[in-house]
Amino acid sequence: MSRQVVRSSKFRHVFGQPAKADQCYEDVRVSQTTWDSGFCAVNPKFVALICEASGGGAFLVLPLSKTGRVDKNVPMVCGHTAPVLDIAWCPHNDNVIASGSEDCTVMVWEIPDGGLVVPLREPVVTLEGHTKRVGIVAWHPTAQNVLLSAGCDNVILVWDVGTGAAVLTLGPDVHPDTIYSVDWSRDGGLICTSCRDKRVRILEPRKGTIVAEKDRPHEGTRPVHAVFVSEGKILTTGFSRMSERQVALWDTKHLEEPLSLQELDTSSGVLLPFFDPDTNIVYLCGKGDSSIRYFEITSEAPFLHYLSMFSSKESQRGMGYMPKRGLEVNKCEIARFYKLHERKCEPIAMTVPRKSDLFQEDLYPPTAGPDPALTAEEWLGGRDAGPHLISLKDGYVPPKSRELRVNRGLDSSRRKAAPEASGTPSADAMSRMEEEMRKLQATVQELQKRLDRLEEAVQAK
Numbered sequence: 001m002s003r004q005v006v007r008s009s010k011f012r013h014v015f016g017q018p019a020k021a022d023q024c025y026e027d028v029r030v031s032q033t034t035w036d037s038g039f040c041a042v043n044p045k046f047v048a049l050i051c052e053a054s055g056g057g058a059f060l061v062l063p064l065s066k067t068g069r070v071d072k073n074v075p076m077v078c079g080h081t082a083p084v085l086d087i088a089w090c091p092h093n094d095n096v097i098a099s100g101s102e103d104c105t106v107m108v109w110e111i112p113d114g115g116l117v118v119p120l121r122e123p124v125v126t127l128e129g130h131t132k133r134v135g136i137v138a139w140h141p142t143a144q145n146v147l148l149s150a151g152c153d154n155v156i157l158v159w160d161v162g163t164g165a166a167v168l169t170l171g172p173d174v175h176p177d178t179i180y181s182v183d184w185s186r187d188g189g190l191i192c193t194s195c196r197d198k199r200v201r202i203l204e205p206r207k208g209t210i211v212a213e214k215d216r217p218h219e220g221t222r223p224v225h226a227v228f229v230s231e232g233k234i235l236t237t238g239f240s241r242m243s244e245r246q247v248a249l250w251d252t253k254h255l256e257e258p259l260s261l262q263e264l265d266t267s268s269g270v271l272l273p274f275f276d277p278d279t280n281i282v283y284l285c286g287k288g289d290s291s292i293r294y295f296e297i298t299s300e301a302p303f304l305h306y307l308s309m310f311s312s313k314e315s316q317r318g319m320g321y322m323p324k325r326g327l328e329v330n331k332c333e334i335a336r337f338y339k340l341h342e343r344k345c346e347p348i349a350m351t352v353p354r355k356s357d358l359f360q361e362d363l364y365p366p367t368a369g370p371d372p373a374l375t376a377e378e379w380l381g382g383r384d385a386g387p388h389l390i391s392l393k394d395g396y397v398p399p400k401s402r403e404l405r406v407n408r409g410l411d412s413s414r415r416k417a418a419p420e421a422s423g424t425p426s427a428d429a430m431s432r433m434e435e436e437m438r439k440l441q442a443t444v445q446e447l448q449k450r451l452d453r454l455e456e457a458v459q460a461k
Helices: 378-381 412-421 427-460
Strands: 015-018 040-042 045-052 059-062 077-080 084-089 097-102 107-111 125-128 134-139 146-151 156-160 165-170 179-184 191-195 198-204 207-216 223-229 233-239 245-252 260-263 269-278 281-288 291-297 304-311 318-321 332-342 344-351
Touching: 015 233, 015 304, 040 084, 040 198, 040 332, 045 084, 045 332, 059 084, 077 097, 077 107, 097 134, 107 134, 107 146, 107 378, 134 179, 146 179, 146 191, 191 223, 198 233, 223 269, 223 344, 245 269, 260 269, 260 304, 269 332, 281 332
Parallel strands: 040 318, 084 134, 179 223
Antiparallel strands: 015 344, 040 045, 045 059, 059 077, 084 097, 097 107, 107 125, 134 146, 146 156, 156 165, 179 191, 191 198, 198 207, 223 233, 233 245, 245 260, 269 281, 281 291, 291 304, 318 332, 332 344
């Protein structure tokens, strides 16, 4: 009688733990827009989520500590004139966030420490170049101030945020139809895209060349998403011809056949993959699902190993993924998701059960830190570099707030907008505020005098 050998893995027993009610963000109106992005972005300082807004597009930014019920009059970032479709925090500055919208623009915002106290309407810089709505924004992982955007005009633009200029363009000749997903490689030398023409492409964006291409990685007609994973591999999620959801792992040098292809279920939601390069775990979150599946990727067959699934009662409208430096290492937390409900944002911690409270070095290898490895000019000149790694042994200490430096010669309106965008009012704004205060004080004094006269008249009668 043969005995089945269970594969040894320190991540076999990873489990998901939803936060208690007082640690959630309650009474937030999550966007109803139909679009396959996460609608949520998180970093060690803030959680941002796309909200319903009348008369334009807005998203909410809250300090992580500001849990509980969110005031309905809380100030929001509301500079777009149409719904916001995607948001992304800069990996090198925790106060800077980019947003793409149906108004065909990309805007970059600077959030003051402590969060917003007044609505933020003026971005640090507005990036205009798309002719249709912008559905994807993604920062370069290692080069400073390099931002990618993809629009429904089938164009990918790479921007130097420091100058506000589009430095690279991949036009409709590369992607003849709607772009479903874009992902940077770990060193930022390549991008991986999936398109409505049923092809997954690996591109060198600086040369505009296609390095590798796979036609129909999944036979179904529904959207495919693709991400880079470890050691020259990509992972795709899609649908079979019978509309069963699938996940597949591919070697970028041999795209003829997948290294692994697994069928999951018959749900209709598109699976959004989140890959952790430190643990080689990929998490699959489906919009409209009530579960998160996770798999471990190894260098030996069968390459893709199912670990477990976190399930809950309510379905998710979107999902945010915390960078490793924002986790609680003393609790053996290896990932944290921010699940969007219809009126709530709920943190979910993924934890490896360990008895010791000491730092577990095998769970936390050096991870990507907040310092860029390259300038935009170096990357555009052809250099690639992996991220600067930091140790989490003594916990992550965030650096002092860094100012986003933008060339103010772009145009006069941006120069005027810049002080307000950074959270510091300009001299003109200060003088206007002081004048308003003086008027209010005079009005209050006049009302007080009238009240005194009325009281005297009442007493005389």
